[in-house]
Amino acid sequence: MSEQDILNAGAESPALEAWRMFRRNIPALFGVVMLTVIVAATLYGTFFYSGDPFEIVWAPHEVPGATPEFPLGTDYLGRNIVAGMLTGGGPTLAVGAAAAAITMVIGIALGALAGYYGGWVDNLLMRITEFFQVLPALLFAMVLVTLLDPTLTTIAFAIGVVSWPQTARLTRAEFLKIKELEYVTAARAIGARNKRIIWRVILPNAMPPLIVSATLTIGVAILFEAGLSFLGLGDPNTMSWGLMIGANRDYILDAWWPVTFPGVAIFCTVFAVSLIGDGLNDAFNPKLRER
């Protein structure tokens, strides 16, 4: 092997290496497929099967399979459950993704500042983080949603506001570790300013654990949205899986199907997301794979 070959061999980017790992991870690929199917069904399902999830179309509590028009049966009011399943995923996924994005933005910004500057900035920001960790997240989100009136935007905002502390801690820990490394000193030596070092030098290198954390955050946010909707605190004008379960909860002993199918859908979505998260984690940390 010539010297050039060795240099070329080492030139594979970490992202490409992670992708190679991920590609061989069967559960993670299964998660990707599952999530793709769910997202496709919520995005395009209504083209093939149209129906208003709020409209009363049949007798209440029609058993799944009994009428070909309503393969999953009807709920306590006689509303079509398939229509609810197909339209109810959109808000859940959208709120989950938006809330996770808000969580990551707040968490990374505060964690990066705390970890990079240290001293009183770190002290202050970490005390604020601890304060937010003391508030029970769901309760605080419930209060915020009630105060702000429940729309998809305020729900995503509320979930983001209560979920960022863990991301901030993780970001801070990564920054504390990376800022001591030589390439950061090198960047400073060539005159890079703090802003550039934080966002262009340290952050890209802190991304792997943050990407994994973002994936898991999406799962948690979806569960949050489902919980709020279940309690009847979601957007009342939008059908969602959580709302379907909440609306039918008083009749669970008469009919199991109106609460079971949406629950399975939530479970499959979060399960798929967390399989992907685990896969990314393994891909970024090859050492962990031996465990």
Place this chain on the structure above:
Amino acid sequence: MNASFLIRRLGFGLLLMLGVVVLNFLLIRLAPGDPAVVIAGEMGGATKEMLDSIRQEYGLDKPVLTQLWIYISNVAQGDLGQSYFFNQSVAGLIAHRVGPTILLVLSAQLLSIALGVFLGVIAARKPNGVMSGFVSIFATIGYAVPVFWTGIMLIILFASVLPIFPVEGMQSVKLRDAGFLVQALDVAHHLFLPAFTLAVIYLAQYARLSRASMLEVLGSDYIRTARAKGASEKSVLFKHALRNAALPILTVAGLQFGNLISGALLVESVFNWPGMGRLAFDSILRRDYPTIMGVLFFASAMVVIANILTDLSYRVADPRLRGKG
């Protein structure tokens, strides 16, 4: 255990609670409309006398900082205001509901740690065995199931298929006059399903965590020494290894407490458990802000106390930390 650590920790805990009080104050003012009307609850029927007495009590005609001061000193004296919906003092309302919530949360916590750690230890014995695979899969599933849905599925199962556990409430009406022991057993009987529902999520996490922690510890020299001197497998696992693997579990258990309270809100709603979660839910539906704020305050106080206890137990469990500030 050194005293200055304890004092500092308690002081910071009080500061956090002061923060919660200020946050409550800000949240009431964030609500659209006249604060007096907000406090009276949006029931439409608040009389002028009622609103005047609220303005008087909260000093709403005074400057904002004075209002804040009045609010803080009221809370410091244990006065969380009056619930106009329940027509009762908020402190009194909460006092009735704290017990069931603490009972539920602590039982779920103990159940999930005990079962989770046991499964994790068993799994760690054979890192590539069937049990390890089971723990990993179970952990991912446990994380992905909505807790309220688990509860509903268990209710369907135990109400119709296998009616051995009550699925609603905390006590049987017909046993109200029975002796203490009978009543305690009755509560435990009612407690099982809600506590199990809440425990399932965390059980999986503890199993995964203790498996990882045990695997790390089992590779260390002192474990090889213990095995070499002929200690039994049971003694190696539970006496030598688990003690050292327990620290990360303890940390997570402390951090998990706030999440448990959040989960309890949903579980209480599903099982009609008469705790703070039900109270929070009822008061949020009625926009009964004094009660909502009272519950937020008490729930946060429970987390603060749990955090302090975790820090203390950490020092008991890890002698290396003792004497350090």
